[in-house]
Amino acid sequence: MCFFYFHLCGYNVRLVNSTNSCYGRVEVLRAGQWGTVCDDGWDASDAAVVCRQLGCGTVLEVKNAAYFGKGSGPIWMNNINCFGNEATLMSCSYNATPNRCDHEKDAGVICEASSVRLVDGSSSCSGRVQVLHDGIWGTVCYNGWDLLDANVVCSELGCGEAKEVKLAEYFGKRQIWMDNVNCSGNESALSKCEYHELELNDCNHSEDVGVICQSVMRLVEGFDDCSGRVEVLHNGKWGTVCDYKWDGSDGAVVCKEMGCGNIKVLTYGAYFGATSGQIWMGNVNCNGEEAALSTCAIQGWGTHKCFFAEHAGVICGLPVRLVNGNSSCSGRVEVLHDGQWGTVSDDGWNLTDAAVVCRELGCGDVIKAKGGAYFGQGSGPVWMNSVDCVGKESSLIQCNIDHWQHNNLDHLHDAGVICSGEGLPEKEACKKM
Structure with a gap:
């Protein structure tokens, strides 16, 4: 030897x-x-x-x-x-x-991957760009920031390519560490791009930069953007996930990564349609705390125990409940965010928004949208304001909202809903969480 x-x-x-x-x-x-x-x-x-x-x-x-x-x-x-x-x-x-x-x-x-992270976004692949310097996380100034720079961040975090560049406090405020970032787009890390020395930046937080990445995972053939067959991008090719040992911890990571709230239903087989393409992941084993499915333990890329039409899928959604009503299908609307239940403001609250809540809870059609704390005043934070749903969403989290948490609002304007109470029958080959 x-x-x-x-x-x-x-x-x-x-x-x-x-x-x-x-x-x-x-x-x-x-x-x-x-x-x-x-x-x-x-x-x-x-x-x-x-x-x-x-x-x-x-x-x-x-x-x-x-x-x-x-x-x-x-x-x-x-x-x-x-x-x-x-x-x-x-x-x-x-x-x-x-x-x-x-x-x-x-x-x-x-x-450890990098000294870069995205925070305060809807998923691990969107948010305000932060870099770690001297043990303190700070932001990046918008001066010179473009899609090439954003692409490096997305690639470094395993989030595919950049879809959008954001600025002007879109995701909030923090200390500024980098200015005039200039990437070619081929760098493996943001720290390898050219940028101004940290002490020389002349920015304020109205110029904080953020990014929304494409991600390397998608949900296809579902009811909406937050349900469907799980597919992952590997070596430039999309493929499915084997449903062998697919469980709630795995589904929770998918929902989190997609910015779709919590796992509500796990699906198996051809619930969301069958495809004969590549099966990339098998025997997925997440603990539920991972930010991305790609960081969970797997049997090996392309290694699995599945045959045709044995696909893992999810239905995600925001934990929603109706309280203080006459039944489980009427009451004050409350949502769970950051481990705490809070209310929804009635600003802009209408029948279209309320219909999404009824559908999400399996409570049939909407009868009335209520405002002015009709079902009594809640406690804790007012999580959502200016909710704007199209009406076809399966979860309230998929609707457009003003940013999370509104410290200047009180519970006099808590929103409520009265639903018909007649849910729709479930499809087979799925497991509610």
Whole structure:
């Protein structure tokens, strides 16, 4: 067995087969050819060096057994032994001739990902852009900000391409850290773009920048944007999720990532139609706290136990209840947000908005939309104001609203509704949460 203790300058490192440049299967470039790393002896100290080398912060999870799929070509490294403080993986000791390994044992890593996040948006892929500096999160100034810059943020966070650039306090206020950001669009992280020194910015928070990303997940053939068959984008191709062991924690992550509130119904099989395309994810195992489905444990990209028409799906929605009425289908409208129940203001509240609540609760048609705290004054926050529904939405969260929480409103204007109380029959092959 031969071990090398010196730095081979001909090596480069990358993380592949994921939606983010800061997690994936570890590959190294040697003699002009990319190859994998065997997971024999692969541990947190080794993975930490990869994260540091790639500018991806600290290690979050060590992955083994081809977690990010099996690679191809040579297996360049085995029995890596890092102290954890090395600058590059090639500075660690390792076996360069791993004859007993195959690609079933390819090593992977999930790093801290970046010092960038999107906050106060409707999902993990939209919000005000924040960067971490000296342990404090701050905002980015709008000066020079464009879609190329936004694309880098979306790509860094595993959120696909940028759909919209936002500014002027769209998502709120924080300390400003970056100004005049200038990305080419090909950078792997916002920190690698050109920008003005932090202390030189001359911005105020009316110039805070935000972004809405495309995301790498979608719900198709559903009733609306918050229901349907779950599909994920991988290697430039959309595919489905196997419904084997599909549960509430997995569905909760999907709803959260899509900005659709909470999981209400899990669906299986061809509930939302069948497709013969690629099945990308199988045996998904989320704990429910993840911001994106792509960060949950899976059997491996393209590895699954499903056949045709065994697709995972969801129906999401905002937790809504009617209180202080004569039945479960009449009362003051309350919604659950940030773990706390609050009310809806009657500003703009009409039959169209109320109809969505009736539909969401399975309470049939709307009879009356009530305002002026008709069902008594609530307590806690007034979460929603100026609700504007089209009328076809399956959940109140899909309607346009003024921003969440209104400290200047009182409960004298709490909205209510009276529904007919006759719900619609459910389809089969689904499980209510």
